[in-house]
Amino acid sequence: MEVQTLIGLEVHAELATESKMFCSCSTEFGAEPNTHCCPICTGMPGVLPMPNKKAIEYAVKAGLALNCDISEFSKMDRKNYYYPDLPKAYQISQYDLPLCTGGYVDIETEDGPKRIRIRRVHMEEDAGKLLHEGWGNNSLVDYNRAGVPLIEIVTEPDMNSPAEAGAFLDKLKAILQYIEVSDCKMEEGSLRCDVNINARADDKSMATAITEMKNLNSFKAAVKAMEYEEKRHREALLEGDPTVHETRRWDDARSVTVAMRSKEEAHDYRYFPEPDLVPIALDKSYIKSIRENLPELPDQRYQRFISQYGLPQYDAGILTSSKYLADYFEQCMTIYDNAKTVSNWLMGDVLRALNENGKDPSDIPFPPAYLVDLIKYVDDGTISISIAKKVFDEMFANGTDPGAIIKEQGLVQISDEGELLGVIRQVIQENAPSVADYKAGKKKALGYLVGQAMKLTKGKANPQLLNKLLERELN
Amino acid sequence: MRIKPEEVDYIAALSRLVLSDQEKNMYARHLSEILEHAERLSELDTDDVEPTAHVLPLKNVFRDDQVKPSLERDILLSNAPEVENGCFKVPRIVE
Numbered sequence A: 001m002e003v004q005t006l007i008g009l010e011v012h013a014e015l016a017t018e019s020k021m022f023c024s025c026s027t028e029f030g031a032e033p034n035t036h037c038c039p040i041c042t043g044m045p046g047v048l049p050m051p052n053k054k055a056i057e058y059a060v061k062a063g064l065a066l067n068c069d070i071s072e073f074s075k076m077d078r079k080n081y082y083y084p085d086l087p088k089a090y091q092i093s094q095y096d097l098p099l100c101t102g103g104y105v106d107i108e109t110e111d112g113p114k115r116i117r118i119r120r121v122h123m124e125e126d127a128g129k130l131l132h133e134g135w136g137n138n139s140l141v142d143y144n145r146a147g148v149p150l151i152e153i154v155t156e157p158d159m160n161s162p163a164e165a166g167a168f169l170d171k172l173k174a175i176l177q178y179i180e181v182s183d184c185k186m187e188e189g190s191l192r193c194d195v196n197i198n199a200r201a202d203d204k205s206m207a208t209a210i211t212e213m214k215n216l217n218s219f220k221a222a223v224k225a226m227e228y229e230e231k232r233h234r235e236a237l238l239e240g241d242p243t244v245h246e247t248r249r250w251d252d253a254r255s256v257t258v259a260m261r262s263k264e265e266a267h268d269y270r271y272f273p274e275p276d277l278v279p280i281a282l283d284k285s286y287i288k289s290i291r292e293n294l295p296e297l298p299d300q301r302y303q304r305f306i307s308q309y310g311l312p313q314y315d316a317g318i319l320t321s322s323k324y325l326a327d328y329f330e331q332c333m334t335i336y337d338n339a340k341t342v343s344n345w346l347m348g349d350v351l352r353a354l355n356e357n358g359k360d361p362s363d364i365p366f367p368p369a370y371l372v373d374l375i376k377y378v379d380d381g382t383i384s385i386s387i388a389k390k391v392f393d394e395m396f397a398n399g400t401d402p403g404a405i406i407k408e409q410g411l412v413q414i415s416d417e418g419e420l421l422g423v424i425r426q427v428i429q430e431n432a433p434s435v436a437d438y439k440a441g442k443k444k445a446l447g448y449l450v451g452q453a454m455k456l457t458k459g460k461a462n463p464q465l466l467n468k469l470l471e472r473e474l475n
Numbered sequence B: 001m002r003i004k005p006e007e008v009d010y011i012a013a014l015s016r017l018v019l020s021d022q023e024k025n026m027y028a029r030h031l032s033e034i035l036e037h038a039e040r041l042s043e044l045d046t047d048d049v050e051p052t053a054h055v056l057p058l059k060n061v062f063r064d065d066q067v068k069p070s071l072e073r074d075i076l077l078s079n080a081p082e083v084e085n086g087c088f089k090v091p092r093i094v095e
Ligand SMILES: [Zn+2]
Pocket: A020, A023, A024, A025, A036, A037, A038, A039, A040, A041, A042, A147, B070
């Protein structure tokens, strides 16, 4: 039996507004608990919420960037449930008339490009934050996040592997960053992902019951959780084991999913139109003006990087996957003209250092001009490429200007023939056996001698010149 | 009666309400009467009427994205059953 994995995603993105969705409290991250709260966002009786114009605009912008239709008539609804993170005992959301419907995102897969359909994008408000750890039989509640505007992006179950779902999430994050509606910082909870996954026989004769996984707080965790569930569902289907529709939690420490024993089984949200908020009716000219002002999106920028800078597809794909990385590249290109060299540095050492430190391209600790300076020092022979890598590490650690590092640490490359000849003669004198090996035809011995000369010069010898002079001296 | 006491039980559970048998019967009767009253609307022919989301002749009431001061935390927390570290303290929710 051929088995297919079906994955659908619900992604929540916090919108980057200054104030909350329905009140004027700040949305700033990291404030003291419960200091960004007012009677409206904590659900006091008799208050009147009023929607944030910017949040509507951002949601429309996201809908358009995701190729959705924008509804000309939309309304807010109440989703009722009791949970301590929800001070009003209902969340203002959208039920049957969401702001955006029917879009898509194109991703790259092993089998080529693939289109993932977006069912809807709707607006809602975030809930508060529960702190469970360290309080015994209690939980603490911080309502600073309650009422922060969110969009929820719901896909069709079009992804057939965790890798495809991962590619979708990366692309979605890039798009939201490009249009600047969300900072997409997963570590601050501004991007969260729910997964629906099951397995089905290719001929649709049977399928496992859907597993829901909520609030996966990193793409890495989401992909790992999906890989685990994919295996579990496929095995259940092939073995004919019964499955139940359930919510499971990803346990990152043990790398397993566990069924959640929830006391809150009654998922009866009793949606009804929010009586405190009047409908949203966006006219065509408003939608048109947002559409016309959409910035360049990742796919367009990818094509432009290939045509304008002559970059290989692979490079263009990596560089444009993050707005910050692509911006950084283009800032370098305003002061330097070898695109491939800049691309190599960014895709190589810069991304490696960011990954090693668990950081994002927005965290590169030095300006583009410093990277170009470093490249130019290699170009003009001031330093060798291997020294440049060391200078880079220092730049990354301290954000220092490469010129200063080279000067302070005396890293300027030795390209003076006389000086190098002195070193070479010393090496020849001290390594008679290797010299003999070389003369006996063991060409490998040359590498050892070069290494010895490099050691004496602390890596600063001009490698090409050193090689040339050494061979000349030996012959 | 259109609403049975068991349905009142279910609705009460969703709202975290504990009702006596006497109350359940009373609310079953009240809710039934409300539904019966509203049912009179079905006598009208509404085939060509769009569902009404709102009865007010208003739309697009928005505010600008501007931050204004929030409430003093002490005032906010004055309704809390218990307070710890500037937070509302509630019975533990996850297991
Ligand atoms: Zn507020």
